[in-house]
Amino acid sequence: MIRPIGIALATAAAILATSALAKYLQSADVLDAETGRRMVQVVVGLALAVWGNYMPKRFGAGGANACASSRAYSAVRVGGWSMTLAGLIRAGLWAFAPVPVADVVGMLVVLTALLVTLSYGTWALSRCRPRPRKNASA
Amino acid sequence: MGQVFKALADPTRRRVLELLRAGPMSAGELSAHFPVSKPTMSAHFSVLREAGLVESAKAGKSVTYHLNLSVLEDALLGFAQTFGLGTVGRARPAKVSPMLRKATAR
Numbered sequence: 001m002i003r004p005i006g007i008a009l010a011t012a013a014a015i016l017a018t019s020a021l022a023k024y025l026q027s028a029d030v031l032d033a034e035t036g037r038r039m040v041q042v043v044v045g046l047a048l049a050v051w052g053n054y055m056p057k058r059f060g061a062g063g064a065n066a067c068a069s070s071r072a073y074s075a076v077r078v079g080g081w082s083m084t085l086a087g088l089i090r091a092g093l094w095a096f097a098p099v100p101v102a103d104v105v106g107m108l109v110v111l112t113a114l115l116v117t118l119s120y121g122t123w124a125l126s127r128c129r130p131r132p133r134k135n136a137s138a
Numbered sequence: 139m140g141q142v143f144k145a146l147a148d149p150t151r152r153r154v155l156e157l158l159r160a161g162p163m164s165a166g167e168l169s170a171h172f173p174v175s176k177p178t179m180s181a182h183f184s185v186l187r188e189a190g191l192v193e194s195a196k197a198g199k200s201v202t203y204h205l206n207l208s209v210l211e212d213a214l215l216g217f218a219q220t221f222g223l224g225t226v227g228r229a230r231p232a233k234v235s236p237m238l239r240k241a242t243a244r
Contacts, residue, residue: 056205056207056209057190057207067161069162070161077212080208080209
Protein backbone atom coordinates (compact mmCIF):
# COMPACT_ATOMS: atom_id res chain seq x y z
CA MET A 1 0.00 0.00 0.00
CA ILE A 2 1.30 3.45 -0.95
CA ARG A 3 1.62 5.86 1.97
CA PRO A 4 0.37 9.46 1.67
CA ILE A 5 3.84 10.85 2.32
CA GLY A 6 5.18 8.70 -0.52
CA ILE A 7 2.58 10.13 -2.92
CA ALA A 8 3.32 13.71 -1.81
CA LEU A 9 7.08 13.21 -2.21
CA ALA A 10 6.69 11.50 -5.60
CA THR A 11 4.48 14.28 -7.01
CA ALA A 12 6.79 17.00 -5.62
CA ALA A 13 9.81 15.22 -7.13
CA ALA A 14 8.01 14.94 -10.50
CA ILE A 15 7.23 18.68 -10.55
CA LEU A 16 10.81 19.64 -9.57
CA ALA A 17 12.38 17.21 -12.03
CA THR A 18 10.17 18.42 -14.89
CA SER A 19 10.92 22.09 -14.20
CA ALA A 20 14.67 21.33 -13.99
CA LEU A 21 14.49 19.37 -17.24
CA ALA A 22 12.50 22.14 -18.97
CA LYS A 23 15.06 24.74 -17.80
CA TYR A 24 17.95 22.60 -19.03
CA LEU A 25 16.31 21.97 -22.42
CA GLN A 26 15.57 25.70 -22.78
CA SER A 27 19.18 26.61 -22.04
CA ALA A 28 20.29 24.03 -24.64
CA ASP A 29 17.92 25.63 -27.20
CA VAL A 30 15.95 22.41 -27.58
CA LEU A 31 12.71 23.87 -26.17
CA ASP A 32 11.18 27.32 -26.41
CA ALA A 33 9.90 29.09 -23.28
CA GLU A 34 6.23 28.34 -24.02
CA THR A 35 6.73 24.60 -24.42
CA GLY A 36 8.76 24.50 -21.21
CA ARG A 37 5.98 26.30 -19.35
CA ARG A 38 3.38 23.93 -20.82
CA MET A 39 5.44 20.90 -19.74
CA VAL A 40 5.60 22.05 -16.14
CA GLN A 41 1.91 23.00 -16.01
CA VAL A 42 0.86 19.62 -17.43
CA VAL A 43 2.84 17.87 -14.68
CA VAL A 44 1.27 20.18 -12.06
CA GLY A 45 -2.19 19.20 -13.37
CA LEU A 46 -1.32 15.52 -13.28
CA ALA A 47 0.09 15.89 -9.75
CA LEU A 48 -3.23 17.42 -8.68
CA ALA A 49 -5.06 14.49 -10.29
CA VAL A 50 -2.86 11.97 -8.48
CA TRP A 51 -3.33 13.79 -5.17
CA GLY A 52 -7.11 13.94 -5.72
CA ASN A 53 -7.14 10.23 -6.57
CA TYR A 54 -5.69 9.31 -3.18
CA MET A 55 -7.70 11.92 -1.24
CA PRO A 56 -10.47 9.51 -0.11
CA LYS A 57 -7.87 6.94 0.99
CA ARG A 58 -5.79 9.52 2.81
CA PHE A 59 -8.52 11.02 4.92
CA GLY A 60 -10.56 7.84 5.36
CA ALA A 61 -13.90 7.83 7.10
CA GLY A 62 -13.24 9.06 10.59
CA GLY A 63 -16.14 10.41 12.58
CA ALA A 64 -17.72 10.54 15.99
CA ASN A 65 -20.70 8.41 14.89
CA ALA A 66 -22.03 6.48 11.89
CA CYS A 67 -23.64 9.58 10.36
CA ALA A 68 -20.49 11.71 10.68
CA SER A 69 -18.38 8.85 9.38
CA SER A 70 -20.47 8.26 6.25
CA ARG A 71 -20.82 12.00 5.60
CA ALA A 72 -17.07 12.51 6.03
CA TYR A 73 -16.42 9.74 3.52
CA SER A 74 -18.90 11.16 0.99
CA ALA A 75 -17.29 14.61 1.44
CA VAL A 76 -13.76 13.34 0.72
CA ARG A 77 -15.15 11.22 -2.14
CA VAL A 78 -16.70 14.27 -3.81
CA GLY A 79 -13.51 16.24 -3.09
CA GLY A 80 -11.35 13.49 -4.55
CA TRP A 81 -13.44 13.22 -7.72
CA SER A 82 -13.58 16.98 -8.27
CA MET A 83 -9.82 17.42 -7.67
CA THR A 84 -8.94 14.48 -9.94
CA LEU A 85 -11.14 15.74 -12.76
CA ALA A 86 -9.87 19.32 -12.30
CA GLY A 87 -6.26 18.09 -12.46
CA LEU A 88 -6.92 16.10 -15.62
CA ILE A 89 -8.77 18.99 -17.29
CA ARG A 90 -5.98 21.40 -16.32
CA ALA A 91 -3.33 19.04 -17.72
CA GLY A 92 -5.36 18.63 -20.93
CA LEU A 93 -5.82 22.38 -21.30
CA TRP A 94 -2.10 23.08 -20.84
CA ALA A 95 -1.27 20.34 -23.32
CA PHE A 96 -3.59 21.39 -26.14
CA ALA A 97 -5.30 24.78 -25.59
CA PRO A 98 -3.80 28.20 -26.42
CA VAL A 99 -1.77 29.57 -23.48
CA PRO A 100 -4.15 32.46 -22.53
CA VAL A 101 -7.13 30.04 -22.49
CA ALA A 102 -5.21 27.37 -20.56
CA ASP A 103 -4.00 29.98 -18.06
CA VAL A 104 -7.44 31.37 -17.20
CA VAL A 105 -9.67 28.32 -17.68
CA GLY A 106 -7.17 26.00 -15.96
CA MET A 107 -7.17 28.23 -12.89
CA LEU A 108 -10.98 28.55 -12.92
CA VAL A 109 -11.39 24.78 -13.12
CA VAL A 110 -9.19 24.22 -10.06
CA LEU A 111 -10.94 27.01 -8.13
CA THR A 112 -14.33 25.49 -8.99
CA ALA A 113 -13.15 22.08 -7.78
CA LEU A 114 -11.93 23.65 -4.54
CA LEU A 115 -15.26 25.45 -4.08
CA VAL A 116 -17.24 22.25 -4.77
CA THR A 117 -15.08 20.34 -2.26
CA LEU A 118 -15.42 22.91 0.50
CA SER A 119 -19.12 23.64 0.01
CA TYR A 120 -20.11 19.97 -0.24
CA GLY A 121 -17.93 19.11 2.76
CA THR A 122 -19.50 21.88 4.86
CA TRP A 123 -23.03 20.91 3.78
CA ALA A 124 -22.45 17.19 4.38
CA LEU A 125 -20.93 17.58 7.83
CA SER A 126 -23.50 20.18 8.97
CA ARG A 127 -26.25 17.59 8.46
CA CYS A 128 -24.87 15.46 11.28
CA ARG A 129 -24.86 18.10 13.99
CA PRO A 130 -26.90 17.01 17.00
CA ARG A 131 -30.20 18.90 17.21
CA PRO A 132 -30.72 20.97 20.39
CA ARG A 133 -33.21 19.46 22.81
CA LYS A 134 -36.56 21.22 23.08
CA ASN A 135 -36.75 20.97 26.87
CA ALA A 136 -33.10 21.82 27.51
CA SER A 137 -33.98 24.82 29.73
CA ALA A 138 -36.57 22.93 31.81
CA MET B 139 -3.33 -3.35 -8.58
CA GLY B 140 -3.84 -7.06 -9.36
CA GLN B 141 -5.41 -7.53 -5.94
CA VAL B 142 -7.84 -4.68 -6.66
CA PHE B 143 -8.97 -6.28 -9.95
CA LYS B 144 -9.32 -9.64 -8.21
CA ALA B 145 -11.41 -8.06 -5.46
CA LEU B 146 -13.65 -6.19 -7.91
CA ALA B 147 -14.16 -9.21 -10.17
CA ASP B 148 -16.56 -10.84 -7.73
CA PRO B 149 -20.20 -9.57 -7.64
CA THR B 150 -20.58 -10.35 -3.92
CA ARG B 151 -17.56 -8.23 -3.04
CA ARG B 152 -18.82 -5.43 -5.29
CA ARG B 153 -22.19 -5.59 -3.51
CA VAL B 154 -20.38 -5.33 -0.17
CA LEU B 155 -18.66 -2.15 -1.40
CA GLU B 156 -22.01 -0.77 -2.60
CA LEU B 157 -23.54 -1.42 0.82
CA LEU B 158 -20.62 0.28 2.55
CA ARG B 159 -21.27 3.44 0.52
CA ALA B 160 -24.18 4.12 2.89
CA GLY B 161 -21.79 4.14 5.84
CA PRO B 162 -19.73 1.84 8.03
CA MET B 163 -21.33 -1.53 8.80
CA SER B 164 -20.46 -4.43 11.03
CA ALA B 165 -19.53 -7.82 9.58
CA GLY B 166 -22.83 -9.24 10.85
CA GLU B 167 -24.92 -6.51 9.22
CA LEU B 168 -23.15 -7.03 5.92
CA SER B 169 -23.45 -10.83 6.09
CA ALA B 170 -27.22 -10.52 6.61
CA HIS B 171 -27.55 -9.23 3.03
CA PHE B 172 -26.09 -12.37 1.48
CA PRO B 173 -27.29 -15.98 1.37
CA VAL B 174 -23.82 -17.36 2.06
CA SER B 175 -22.13 -18.76 5.13
CA LYS B 176 -20.17 -16.57 7.54
CA PRO B 177 -16.79 -18.18 6.69
CA THR B 178 -17.41 -17.38 3.00
CA MET B 179 -18.24 -13.77 3.85
CA SER B 180 -15.16 -13.63 6.06
CA ALA B 181 -13.05 -14.74 3.08
CA HIS B 182 -14.62 -12.00 0.95
CA PHE B 183 -13.88 -9.41 3.65
CA SER B 184 -10.26 -10.49 3.85
CA VAL B 185 -9.83 -10.20 0.05
CA LEU B 186 -11.28 -6.66 0.19
CA ARG B 187 -9.06 -5.78 3.15
CA GLU B 188 -5.91 -7.13 1.48
CA ALA B 189 -6.68 -5.11 -1.66
CA GLY B 190 -6.97 -2.02 0.55
CA LEU B 191 -10.55 -1.34 -0.56
CA VAL B 192 -11.99 -1.50 2.95
CA GLU B 193 -10.64 -0.86 6.41
CA SER B 194 -11.76 -2.64 9.53
CA ALA B 195 -11.98 -1.51 13.11
CA LYS B 196 -12.61 -3.82 16.01
CA ALA B 197 -15.13 -2.62 18.56
CA GLY B 198 -15.59 -5.20 21.30
CA LYS B 199 -16.63 -8.45 19.66
CA SER B 200 -17.78 -6.97 16.38
CA VAL B 201 -15.68 -5.80 13.45
CA THR B 202 -16.82 -2.66 11.63
CA TYR B 203 -15.90 -2.13 8.00
CA HIS B 204 -15.73 1.13 6.11
CA LEU B 205 -14.84 2.02 2.53
CA ASN B 206 -11.32 3.00 1.58
CA LEU B 207 -11.50 3.53 -2.19
CA SER B 208 -9.34 5.87 -4.24
CA VAL B 209 -11.01 7.74 -7.14
CA LEU B 210 -9.53 5.28 -9.64
CA GLU B 211 -10.78 2.28 -7.64
CA ASP B 212 -14.17 3.98 -7.34
CA ALA B 213 -14.27 4.43 -11.12
CA LEU B 214 -13.23 0.78 -11.63
CA LEU B 215 -16.02 -0.33 -9.28
CA GLY B 216 -18.53 1.72 -11.26
CA PHE B 217 -17.20 0.29 -14.52
CA ALA B 218 -17.39 -3.28 -13.21
CA GLN B 219 -20.94 -2.69 -11.93
CA THR B 220 -22.09 -1.13 -15.20
CA PHE B 221 -20.71 -3.83 -17.43
CA GLY B 222 -21.47 -6.66 -14.99
CA LEU B 223 -17.97 -8.12 -14.89
CA GLY B 224 -17.81 -11.58 -13.30
CA THR B 225 -21.55 -12.13 -13.38
CA VAL B 226 -21.11 -15.90 -12.94
CA GLY B 227 -22.26 -16.56 -9.40
CA ARG B 228 -23.99 -13.17 -9.11
CA ALA B 229 -24.99 -12.32 -5.58
CA ARG B 230 -28.64 -13.01 -4.95
CA PRO B 231 -30.80 -11.15 -2.45
CA ALA B 232 -31.00 -12.75 0.95
CA LYS B 233 -33.48 -15.62 1.17
CA VAL B 234 -36.74 -14.80 2.87
CA SER B 235 -37.45 -17.08 5.80
CA PRO B 236 -40.52 -19.36 5.46
CA MET B 237 -42.11 -17.69 8.50
CA LEU B 238 -41.77 -14.24 6.97
CA ARG B 239 -43.06 -15.49 3.61
CA LYS B 240 -46.18 -16.91 5.36
CA ALA B 241 -46.73 -13.65 7.22
CA THR B 242 -46.47 -11.49 4.09
CA ALA B 243 -48.71 -13.87 2.06
CA ARG B 244 -51.66 -13.26 4.40
